[in-house]
Amino acid sequence: MPLTFLFALPLAAAPAAAVPSPIQVQPIDVVILVDESGSLSQSAVTAERAAAALLAVGEFSSRSRVEVAGFGSKNAGAQAALDVVCPLGPLATREDREAVVDCVRDLRRRTPEEGNDTDHVAAIGRAVSTLRGSGEEGRQKIVFLLTDGVLDVRRSPNYGDSPDTRQNAARQYLKAHLREAAEAGIQIWPLGFGKADLGQLKEFAVGKPCNNLTGSRPAAQLIQREDQVFAAMVRVYSTARCAGSQVAHPQVVDAGGAEYRLDIPEIATDASITVAKYNPRFTVTYIDPEGNVVPKSGAHDGSTFQVYGEDSPVEGLRVELPRPGRWTVKVQAPPGARPERVVAAVTWQGAVRSTITLDEQNPEPGGQVVVRSRLQTRQEVVVSPAAREGLTFSVDMTGDGVPEPVHARLRDDGTGPDRTAGDGEYAGVVTVPSTATGGLRFVGVVDAVGVQGDKVPYETRIGRPGSRVRTVVDIPKQTVAPGEVARGTLAVTNDTGAPIDATLVLDGLRDGDRVQVLSPSVRFPVGQTQRDVELVLQSGTALGEIPGALVLRDAADPGHEYGRGFVKVTVAYPPSPLPWILAALAVLAIVTLLVVVTRARAAGVRGDVQELTLVLYRGDREAARWRAPVGRTRKLEFVIRDPHGLPQFDRPARGDQVYEVSRGGADGGLFLRTPEGDRRGVRPGVPEPIGDGLTVAVLDGRLTARTPAGPYDPPDPYGGSTTSYGEGSSTGPYSSSSSGDPLL
Secondary structure (H helix, E strand, O other): EEEEEOOOOOOOOOOOOOOOOOOOOOOOEEEEEEEOOOOHHHHHHHHHHHHHHHHHHHOOOOOOOEEEEEEEOOOOOOOOEEEEEEEOOOOOOOHHHHHHHHHHHHOOOOHHOOOOOHHHHHHHHHHHHHHHOOOOOOOOEEEEEOOOOOOOOOOOOOHHHHHHHHHHHHHHHHHHHHHHHHHHOOOOEEEOOOOOOOOHHHHHHHOOOOOHHHHOOOOEEEOOOHHHHHHHHHHHHHOOOOEEEOOOOOOOEEOOEEEEEEEEEEOEEEEEEEEEEEOOOOEEEEEOOOOOOOEEEEEOEEEEEEEEEEOOOOEEEEOOOOEEEEEEEEEOOOOOOOOOOEEEEEEEEEEEEEEEEEEOOOOOOOOOEEEEEEEEOOOOOOHHHHHHHHOOEEEEEEEOOOOEEEEEEOOOOOOOOOOOOOOEEEEEEEEOOOOOEEEEEEEEEEEEEEEEOOOOOEEEEEOOOOOEEEEEEEEEEEEEEOEEEEEEEEEEOOOOOOOEEEEEEEOOOOOOOOEOOOEEEEOOOEEEEEEEEEEEOOOOOOOOEOOOEEEEEEEEOOOOOOEEEEEEEEOOOOOHHHHHHHHHHHHHHHHHHHHHHHHHHHHHHHOOOOOOOEEEEOOOHHHHHEEOOOOOEEEEEEEEEOEEEEEEEEOOOOOOOOEEEEEEOOOOOEEEEEEOOOOOOOOOOOEEEEOOOOOEEEHHHOOOOOOOOHHHHOOOOOOOOOOOOOEEEEEOOOOOOOOOOOOO
16 A cells, blocks of 8 residues: 655765665555454464464565464353463564465464453553564554454452443553553554454554555555455555555466465565465466566575465565566465365555755755656666656645745646656655755655655755855766766856865665766856766776766865765667668568468467457446457456446356356457357357346457447446456556455
8 A cells, every 4th residue: 555755865965875774665564353252263363373373474574573362251250351362573584474474373362251242442452562562663653453352351359349330441541551652653454254243443543654655544444254354464564564466366286286376566565465275285386477487495586585384374485576466376286175264465555765955055045946856776777667657746845943844845846947758757846945044865765656765854954145056967767878977067156155066976886887977077167057967987887777876075074065966877789780681581481481381370360259248238238348368269268246336247156157268260259158058149249138237248359349439438337447368456556457355
């Protein structure tokens, strides 16, 4: 879910050639509270264990810590309301994570002799106390509450002498714990099922969200079925952690196995693919977007992998620097194993650093300063429009004599101070209050799904009147080959009353960047001066987007910085003419081959269905579309999910009522076969009734047929979407369109 983060601004007196620290995901402290009351079924206990194990196998940061506690009630002297099965501990090593996977197995359904009512007060009180005393004030602190009931301490003498007195006292204690959590910024995310009361769950949802977006605030979740607990936990965890997530359609896995499709976006630097398989003997294989089976431990293709919980009911593959695109997860049951309902999901996050420049390092009170920013991950500058989709940039300024934070939006649309639209550099203007007297503090904010940044503020001081130096360092977006020169400009307004001697230096480069400034020593007289800047890219320099900045520093005092600007240069070799030559030869070969094979293919093409698109209607309203899979196939099989609610297409599973579309005859005509075996011809684009008030139309790409006009071309009230064969559900601006189960 969405995230807000602070981004780093360089200090005005930063040392030369500063080496940036590694960009890492931020750690979190988590307490998972699990209901152990007597109302639980055994399947509910199994679902709770899987949800609790999610963090052990799926959490991104090795510096995070987790505690798992079961709770019931204390109805007699020897009983305890809490059962801390996994005390707060680190996830630093594989052994640490496997220990959590093991200890969650101790969660159970309590007997009356153990105290099997529902004491939310003791559970939440313990969690708040643990997180307040964790000693880590700078990190996010989260409580996940899994419960199937309502507060019930009527038989607990700790709260009073009578059932009513105990319930009333417990409610007052609970309010105090929730108030304490809210004041401490601790998030509480209630996840209810069974007989849980949504109204009470909403009261539990408190705390400071991880960003400023509405969807990130702690909220209650009420699940209809126990088998949806794991999928719901994935979504709640990712929302609380400001990560992105996608849950694939659950499938019943038998000896034939099953495949799941999960998408990881370009901006993701860390990902965890988790599989709730319940039977530890089920095996899982992970395949990257290039079709390669990735290792479960070690490095491959620039990524690092580590599996956790492989021999447990919940398995997770942690991936650093994952290859973006659609991943495939294969789950296989061993011979003789009972079929199980298996859920596969992915959570991901982009750990980024926001680099900032100011056109004036020490602005005067009452003046304006231009703030510029761009994002960088561990391996590259984020410049592609797809990776930056959904990002919102702004900056807040506070300081001595500043009565309230000054907020400004940063944009990359080519308007105002932004020089070029869509180049990955965001800019905005901040007005310094006339009351400012000393230090200024800039804090950058980025709101986005699944993006997290360094929390490093920038502090500077106001300038003295008459000593202003304003700079604009502009190395515009360009692509340059190794051995060539990148060019830009430097404009300086010197209002100090004396010439300035300065030096141009490069800051924040990668280890492999071999770039030099031509004529780095410069002098600027009083007034306005503009000069050209040239950067030499030496042979052997690293390819890709240069992440650094060009900095103007005082020649006598290198610690004093006048200004800086981003080096928006992509290093790449020019394209070779060889591909064009090979392409021409390939075209010639293809033409020759087509002449040979056209007649042989004609018969097969007549029966091919890959150019078909199905359109589902309820009455005269379109509900969903489904494209046939790419690749030669003779029939298109499908089922209709939720025909009485939000009907959607899906691929068949065992036991489903299956429809089939195929071609036949010399002209490749269309035929529809119903689950009852009735086969009838259909006309392209003409809806055919299939029951439950639904009709299906078949669009034939060969005829460039379109959805019929008039009553079959209205706005879409069902949120219907064009869905590729077998896709899962997803959230966030990086997600693929899908027809996901609204309950999962």
